[in-house]
Amino acid sequence: MSFPPNQRLSRSGAKVSINPDTIPAEALADAFSLAGSRESDQCCIRCGKTADLAHRLAWLECKEKCCLCDANAHKNSWCSRMKIFFPALFTREWFLERAGLGRWYIWEEEGVKIYQLVRDDGLRRLREREAAPSTASLLAAAVAAAAAAKRAPVLRFKASLDRALWGKRVEDKDEEMD
Numbered sequence: 001m002s003f004p005p006n007q008r009l010s011r012s013g014a015k016v017s018i019n020p021d022t023i024p025a026e027a028l029a030d031a032f033s034l035a036g037s038r039e040s041d042q043c044c045i046r047c048g049k050t051a052d053l054a055h056r057l058a059w060l061e062c063k064e065k066c067c068l069c070d071a072n073a074h075k076n077s078w079c080s081r082m083k084i085f086f087p088a089l090f091t092r093e094w095f096l097e098r099a100g101l102g103r104w105y106i107w108e109e110e111g112v113k114i115y116q117l118v119r120d121d122g123l124r125r126l127r128e129r130e131a132a133p134s135t136a137s138l139l140a141a142a143v144a145a146a147a148a149a150k151r152a153p154v155l156r157f158k159a160s161l162d163r164a165l166w167g168k169r170v171e172d173k174d175e176e177m178d
């Protein structure tokens, strides 16, 4: 079985060519219903893979292949197939709902600016959340504190011994100096 030369093979061996002739509008909408940069979304808008929130917030800078053109093209930029092939799906409303772009398209200057704000704000919130106390971090701290408390009498004894020895040495020195 052979494919026309302009059609590529994906790793699974299936034909990959995403255009209005090869995918029904509903199937495209279904596939992209998983994509977005909200907490509740699952997939990256660029690579289409299941990804964590940090990856999905920075979807324009995603380093994976674009799932619409199956290429590592348009680095740090939007896919022209969104605009040229599928304007019925990638509407202002879609970008508002999925990527928080206000009423802008990602191919508008304002859209890119809002994208950056949404991304940076989201990543900052994520860092704050990770730094905040969690049950796991509180448990680890409590265990460490209990272990330190057990060592404390030994350390105190050692400290008083050091003090005693040091004091003795100082006294010895004083005597020698006299």
Ligand SMILES: [Zn+2]
Pocket (backbone or CB within 6 Å): 044, 045, 046, 047, 048, 049, 051, 055, 059, 062, 063, 064
């Ligand atoms: Zn991605």
Ligand SMILES: [Zn+2]
Pocket (backbone or CB within 6 Å): 066, 067, 068, 069, 070, 071, 073, 074, 078, 079, 080, 081
């Ligand atoms: Zn693309």
